[in-house]
Amino acid sequence: MRQCRVQGFSLLETLAAMFLLALCFGALMQAAGASMALNARAADYTQASLWARGLLDRQFVSEFPSVGAHAGQFDDTYRWNMTVAEPASEAGVRTSMPMRLYRIELTVAWREKGKDASARFVTQRTVSDVPPRDVPRQGDG
Incomplete structure (x- = not known):
């Protein structure tokens, strides 16, 4: 008599494959959550950067800041602290035009999952001491 052997996976092999599949699935879910x-x-950092860019772009254009510390709030989540300083006179760059150099340091802060988070931005701006002359616009005679 011939014995007929059935081909297939044993219960142990199937359980091992399911265990390996569950391990891989768990690792993928952890990576997706992270x-x-x-x-x-x-x-959050992008939003803070956009708020900072808007505030820094307004400086010296419509709202001329005074030297010193300033603070404010953008909305219910984001707040800011800004320090405006003039470097020492010996650190200044000599130019043919009378200009002032200002250093602006801006910190945007917010709460992230119960913890404080912040982003710091530093820039320098120059402002002419001479008021601009009226420049004729196109179409003006």
């Missing part, structure tokens, strides 16, 4: 958390954090 990716989503990093994405949310990046969104």
Whole structure:
């Protein structure tokens, strides 16, 4: 008599494959969760950067800041602290035009999952001591 052997996987092999699949699935879910958390954090930093850029762009254009410390709030979440300083006179650059150099240091802060988070921005701006002359616009005679 011939014995007929059935081909297939044993119960032990099937359990091992399921265990390996569950391990891989768990690792993928953990990576996806970490990716989503990093994405949310990046969104907070992007928003802080946009608020800072808007505030720094307004400086010396419509709102001339005085030397010293300033603070404010953008909305319910983001607040800012800004320090405007003039460097020492010996650190200044000599130019043919009378200009002043200002150093602006801006820190945007917010709460992220119960913890304080912040982003710091530093720039320098020059302002002419001479008022601008009226420049004729196109179409003016």
